[in-house]
Amino acid sequence: MFNYIQKELDNLIDRGFDRTLRLAVTGLSRSGKTAFITSLVNQLLHINMVDNTHLPLFNAAREKRILAVKRIEQRLMHIPRFEYENNLKCLADDPPHWPNSTRGVSETRLAIRYQQTGLLRHLKETSTLYLDIFDYPGEWLLDLPLLELNFQQWSEQQREFMQGQRLELARQWMTKLAQIDLLAKADEEVLAQLAKDYTQFLLACKEKGLHFIQPGRFVLPGELEGSPAVQFFPLVHLNSEQWNLLKKASGSSYFAVLAKRYDYYCQHIVKGFYRDYFSTFDRQVILADCLTPLNHSQQAFLDMQEGLQQLFQSFHYGKRTFLNRIFSPQIDKLMFLATKADHITKEQRHNLASLLRQLVQEGGRYVEYEGIETAYSVIAAIRATQQVTVNQNGKLYSAIQGIRQKDQQKITLYPGEVPSRLPNAPFWQTQRFEFDQFEPQPLEQDGLIPHLRMDAVLQFLLADKLD
Ligand SMILES: Nc1nc2c(ncn2[C@@H]2O[C@H](COP(=O)(O)OP(=O)(O)OP(=O)(O)O)[C@@H](O)[C@H]2O)c(=O)[nH]1
Numbered sequence: 427m428f429n430y431i432q433k434e435l436d437n438l439i440d441r442g443f444d445r446t447l448r449l450a451v452t453g454l455s456r457s458g459k460t461a462f463i464t465s466l467v468n469q470l471l472h473i474n475m476v477d478n479t480h481l482p483l484f485n486a487a488r489e490k491r492i493l494a495v496k497r498i499e500q501r502l503m504h505i506p507r508f509e510y511e512n513n514l515k516c517l518a519d520d521p522p523h524w525p526n527s528t529r530g531v532s533e534t535r536l537a538i539r540y541q542q543t544g545l546l547r548h549l550k551e552t553s554t555l556y557l558d559i560f561d562y563p564g565e566w567l568l569d570l571p572l573l574e575l576n577f578q579q580w581s582e583q584q585r586e587f588m589q590g591q592r593l594e595l596a597r598q599w600m601t602k603l604a605q606i607d608l609l610a611k612a613d614e615e616v617l618a619q620l621a622k623d624y625t626q627f628l629l630a631c632k633e634k635g636l637h638f639i640q641p642g643r644f645v646l647p648g649e650l651e652g653s654p655a656v657q658f659f660p661l662v663h664l665n666s667e668q669w670n671l672l673k674k675a676s677g678s679s680y681f682a683v684l685a686k687r688y689d690y691y692c693q694h695i696v697k698g699f700y701r702d703y704f705s706t707f708d709r710q711v712i713l714a715d716c717l718t719p720l721n722h723s724q725q726a727f728l729d730m731q732e733g734l735q736q737l738f739q740s741f742h743y744g745k746r747t748f749l750n751r752i753f754s755p756q757i758d759k760l761m762f763l764a765t766k767a768d769h770i771t772k773e774q775r776h777n778l779a780s781l782l783r784q785l786v787q788e789g790g791r792y793v794e795y796e797g798i799e800t801a802y803s804v805i806a807a808i809r810a811t812q813q814v815t816v817n818q819n820g821k822l823y824s825a826i827q828g829i830r831q832k833d834q835q836k837i838t839l840y841p842g843e844v845p846s847r848l849p850n851a852p853f854w855q856t857q858r859f860e861f862d863q864f865e866p867q868p869l870e871q872d873g874l875i876p877h878l879r880m881d882a883v884l885q886f887l888l889a890d891k892l893d
């Protein structure tokens with residue numbers, strides 16, 4: 427009994443204070459992070475502006491307990507503000523178009539004033555939940571696993587991935603790499619040129635839809651462009667004997683300079699980024715676009731799977747690793763989302779969800795997240811198509827309708843089936859997928875963004891904070 431009263435008392439005190447929730451929106455490049463944040467902010471800002479039926483699965487909205495939502499001054503003054511207005515302007519243009527790819531970090535803060543439902547409503551009727559969200563280029567995320575690897579380990583790992591398409595794209599750079607005497611005194615100019623070639627190789631991988639791109643800053647360096655911090659590369663051509671020989675390298679050798687730059691990159695750039703932004707999150711969504719890699723190749727899909735799984739290994743939710751301590755010690759809810767589900771008909775959403783699960787499996791089993799509530803869902807943050815039924819010779823078919831990006835035509839089409847598991851190699855030799863991209867549709871009444879299941883996302887992420 428005493429315990430019960432104590433618990434109730436603690437709850438009361440907790441609820442008496444306004445709360446803050448820091449949400450991490452995580453995903454590889456082009457997975458839909460900026461679209462997701464723009465839509466999430468838009469759905470919340472519209473809660474009382476439209477007839478309140480756009481979020482049926484979000485209880486607090488349906489019950490009309492959210493009194494007001496405002497964007498307010500963000501927590502960190504030195505970070506650019508998330509370009510919500512600008513993104514919305516792109517969607518409100520005639521014709522509407524997608525916001526640009528993200529080139530730096532930005533942050534936004536929402537104040538959500540709501541009516542209490544618990545015991546405390548007798549003492550205090552309303553409370554405020556502060557929601558902090560930040561956006562960043564997806565490429566930077568894949569630097570996280572580097573923090574657990576030294577220069578040799580990273581090089582050896584990259585060596586393992588040098589296969590198929592990747593190896594072909596790297597050939598020119600690798601030929602030059604093999605000509606360098608790593609024990610000789612380093613020439614800055616030679617290093618700069620080789621790093622440039624390596625960056626060209628990474629950009630070519632990106633072009634082919636490959637996602638496992640390290641170091642991420644090389645393809646989006648911002649103010650680091652041309653600095654020694656982004657002028658190194660992995661030594662993918664060495665065997666263990668050759669690594670042993672490098673132990674006697676002098677401090678001014680190519681090898682020593684490369685290893686020093688790698689360490690600097692990890693310690694200053696990668697660690698700084700994660701310490702400043704990732705260390706204090708409470709909840710996390712992980713976005714994955716499973717459809718675009720299918721359009722490219724089997725390797726593109728496997729490459730994305732590798733990228734995500736490396737990332738999960740770094741998170742090690744619930745386990746006491748170095749990254750766990752610096753990364754997100756208090757995450758209590760985690761949601762995996764397959765994005766852009768408006769590219770397919772609704773019968774295919776189930777398969778898309780299976781594919782998402784396959785993507786986040788680790789070595790055939792699900793990653794375990796001790797003490798963390800986990801959910802999987804399929805969404806379209808910014809729904810670009812309409813679901814329609816087509817009558818063909820008396821038979822009814824599901825289809826989607828929208829403005830197709832490649833020819834800017836309004837079309838109705840059946841986009842095909844989504845595999846529930848990634849097809850094996852022979853399949854890819856004879857068949858391929860083609861999920862078309864679409865332009866966004868015009869905004870709804872009062873500038874509301876059309877969406878698919880963003881209400882389920884809000885319910886999972888926010889409901890218990892709005893009791
Ligand atoms: N149809 C549809 N397309 C979407 C949706 N969300 C994103 N897209 C498409 O995916 C592209 C990338 O989305 P972004 O939100 O910019 O992705 P991001 O993760 O922020 O990408 P980076 O900033 O480059 O890391 C967009 O330009 C759209 O073409 C969606 O809900 N539906």
Ligand SMILES: [Mg+2]
Nearest residue numbers: 459460527528
């Ligand atoms: Mg973005």
